[in-house]
Amino acid sequence: MGSDKNPEPDVAGAVLAAQELTEDVIVLVGEETAVRAELDKHSPLPSNIEIVHAPQAITMEDKPAQAMREKRQSSIHIGLNLVRDGQADAFVTAGNTGAVLAVATLHSLKRIPGVLRPALGLLFPTADSTPMLIDAGANADNKPEYLYQFGVMGSLFMQKIKGIENPRVALISNGEEAGKGTSLIQETISLLQNSHLNYVGNIEPKEFIRGDVDVGVVDGFTGNIIMKTSEAIASGISDMLREAMMKNPLTILGGLLARPAFRQVRQRMNPDEIGGIPLLGVNGAVIIGHGRSNARAIQTAVYQARALVEANVVAAIASGLTEQTNGHQ
Amino acid sequence: MGSDKNPEPDVAGAVLAAQELTEDVIVLVGEETAVRAELDKHSPLPSNIEIVHAPQAITMEDKPAQAMREKRQSSIHIGLNLVRDGQADAFVTAGNTGAVLAVATLHSLKRIPGVLRPALGLLFPTADSTPMLIDAGANADNKPEYLYQFGVMGSLFMQKIKGIENPRVALISNGEEAGKGTSLIQETISLLQNSHLNYVGNIEPKEFIRGDVDVGVVDGFTGNIIMKTSEAIASGISDMLREAMMKNPLTILGGLLARPAFRQVRQRMNPDEIGGIPLLGVNGAVIIGHGRSNARAIQTAVYQARALVEANVVAAIASGLTEQTNGHQ
Numbered sequence: 001m002g003s004d005k006n007p008e009p010d011v012a013g014a015v016l017a018a019q020e021l022t023e024d025v026i027v028l029v030g031e032e033t034a035v036r037a038e039l040d041k042h043s044p045l046p047s048n049i050e051i052v053h054a055p056q057a058i059t060m061e062d063k064p065a066q067a068m069r070e071k072r073q074s075s076i077h078i079g080l081n082l083v084r085d086g087q088a089d090a091f092v093t094a095g096n097t098g099a100v101l102a103v104a105t106l107h108s109l110k111r112i113p114g115v116l117r118p119a120l121g122l123l124f125p126t127a128d129s130t131p132m133l134i135d136a137g138a139n140a141d142n143k144p145e146y147l148y149q150f151g152v153m154g155s156l157f158m159q160k161i162k163g164i165e166n167p168r169v170a171l172i173s174n175g176e177e178a179g180k181g182t183s184l185i186q187e188t189i190s191l192l193q194n195s196h197l198n199y200v201g202n203i204e205p206k207e208f209i210r211g212d213v214d215v216g217v218v219d220g221f222t223g224n225i226i227m228k229t230s231e232a233i234a235s236g237i238s239d240m241l242r243e244a245m246m247k248n249p250l251t252i253l254g255g256l257l258a259r260p261a262f263r264q265v266r267q268r269m270n271p272d273e274i275g276g277i278p279l280l281g282v283n284g285a286v287i288i289g290h291g292r293s294n295a296r297a298i299q300t301a302v303y304q305a306r307a308l309v310e311a312n313v314v315a316a317i318a319s320g321l322t323e324q325t326n327g328h329q
Numbered sequence: 330m331g332s333d334k335n336p337e338p339d340v341a342g343a344v345l346a347a348q349e350l351t352e353d354v355i356v357l358v359g360e361e362t363a364v365r366a367e368l369d370k371h372s373p374l375p376s377n378i379e380i381v382h383a384p385q386a387i388t389m390e391d392k393p394a395q396a397m398r399e400k401r402q403s404s405i406h407i408g409l410n411l412v413r414d415g416q417a418d419a420f421v422t423a424g425n426t427g428a429v430l431a432v433a434t435l436h437s438l439k440r441i442p443g444v445l446r447p448a449l450g451l452l453f454p455t456a457d458s459t460p461m462l463i464d465a466g467a468n469a470d471n472k473p474e475y476l477y478q479f480g481v482m483g484s485l486f487m488q489k490i491k492g493i494e495n496p497r498v499a500l501i502s503n504g505e506e507a508g509k510g511t512s513l514i515q516e517t518i519s520l521l522q523n524s525h526l527n528y529v530g531n532i533e534p535k536e537f538i539r540g541d542v543d544v545g546v547v548d549g550f551t552g553n554i555i556m557k558t559s560e561a562i563a564s565g566i567s568d569m570l571r572e573a574m575m576k577n578p579l580t581i582l583g584g585l586l587a588r589p590a591f592r593q594v595r596q597r598m599n600p601d602e603i604g605g606i607p608l609l610g611v612n613g614a615v616i617i618g619h620g621r622s623n624a625r626a627i628q629t630a631v632y633q634a635r636a637l638v639e640a641n642v643v644a645a646i647a648s649g650l651t652e653q654t655n656g657h658q
Binding site for chain 2: 204208224228230232233236241248254256257258
């Protein structure tokens with residue numbers, strides 16, 4: 001019941017995933033009548049789809065803390081509880097991010113022991129790689145210890161999921177010099193330097209966006225601003241280009257001929273292909289997709305969730321954080 | 330002596346400006362022999378150019394605080410002192426931003442009485458307007474009172490320079506809801522609400538980049554990150570597009586035909602046409618250009634400096650800040 005157009009893309013994406021992942025079972029959590037009606041549009045229906053009824057739904061307008069307390073029968077609550085209770089291995093949603101954070105962290109899964117703050121680890125599309133921007137928006141106010149742990153969790157994710165042996169971890173700042181940045185950054189540097197992480201220093205957004213590192217550590221407010229600024233500039237430029245091209249027949253023709261190139265770049269930056277954002281640090285595998293998710297985005301998010309489970313990222317964070325913490329003390 | 334290729338673009342830009350602004354005098358501050366040698370390449374030389382010798386130069390590698398103390402005969406010191414002493418009306422530089430900030434704020438011009446922190450007011454190119462992003466990087470650590478004053482200074486600038494009667498001022502946050510954002514943002518909201526400013530609420534980067542407001546208030550760390558992320562995404566996308574187009578003859582042809590559209594968008598986003606960044610809150614008119622400034626950028630920055638002086642923005646900030654402060658108390 002999560003996406004803006006739910007349950008249509010959510011169900012369609014689940015069906016696509018179920019068709020591929022024939023050994024897995026996809027559980028649809030939501031208002032049973034609505035979900036079943038949507039499912040009936042797909043035939044033949046894969047046999048590895050189940051429905052768990054959730055009488056309530058948290059909307060994008062709901063306030064996270066209030067929804068967490070008051071809508072205990074929401075699909076977000078019930079879905080996360082299935083993971084908590086071992087009846088599901090992972091939870092995928094395109095719903096209200098704040099509510100998922102609140103329910104997962106405070107109500108249902110809770111934090112992995114030792115984790116101070118769960119974080120959103122966005123895989124950021126660059127020309128040749130997808131480095132992780134962590135935290136992409138779970139925590140507005142931060143402490144150096146949180147940022148250090150974001151680095152640990154991001155590094156473990158890139159190791160386990162992307163197979164990068166010794167991920168390069170950098171702090172994102174407004175300059176490369178160690179003296180630049182906020183006092184939060186200043187205080188985080190020594191934690192990173194004294195850790196087992198492959199900390200390569202401070203970088204500017206330019207170096208991160210160029211793909212120079214594997215993990216860009218940032219407070220959740222700034223990370224969210226980087227994510228949203230990137231989306232806005234990309235779509236602003238493409239709007240300006242389209243408008244400029246429509247001005248005369250030759251540039252219109254040029255735009256048509258060059259269309260495969262535009263399509264390729266758009267595909268590369270397409271959030272539907274990247275999937276959702278892993279919520280790292282909670283005691284279970286959770287992928288949060290964009291509200292605008294289509295079926296393809298939901299399908300990709302299911303694959304991501306599956307990868308999290310297969311690589312056992314939750315256990316890796318639990319043990320990795322203990323090691324790291326012992327290491328840097 | 331400021332730009333990366335100094336003194337070539339600096340002198341060439343000054344000559345271009347002097348040719349247009351025949352009633353004004355352009356004073357070149359720098360190593361006299363080098364400046365004169367560069368000037369000799371331009372003929373006929375406009376008669377309204379003078380040289381003031383500065384034996385030292387602060388480089389991009391110099392640490393601002395140290396350079397401020399130790400290079401007192403730098404072109405930045407001497408140029409700013411000319412403004413302080415009434416021998417020049419404004420100072421334009423493409424030099425080390427941190428050093429200009431330090432020398433202007435702490436050594437030479439000092440702050441306008443009542444100003445807590447000077448700020449960089451970047452005019453941000455959107456499709457149809459250039460709203461001000463303030464602070465774009467002068468202050469890493471911030472307090473609500475600073476942000477409130479950034480709003481006042483930005484609003485006065487847009488009134489005086491852009492002729493906008495009642496500039497729309499917004500706080501840039503990671504969500505429009507008043508409950509979102511850092512504690513700094515939470516505390517700034519009530520200051521803005523209780524002021525005489527036309528405070529229109531909190532906006533995300535998307536709304537700012539779309540040009541929905543006239544002034545986007547932000548702490549200097551986040552503002553700098555927004556500026557740098559925007560530059561990096563714009564250049565990253567254009568690199569990806571160029572590469573994608575080079576792949577086959579048809580898309581190459583398309584790119585050639587569509588070139589006027591690309592050029593138009595690039596022109597729109599071109600920092601050389603926008604000029605430098607006004608440093609608002611110091612007791613004098615200062616424009617800081619990009620280190621990569623070419624002659625055109627320097628010329629534009631001189632025009633900007635002239636506009637600051639003509640509109641008497643410094644006096645407007647001095648009196649406006651007093652009014653605003655009385656108003657919101």
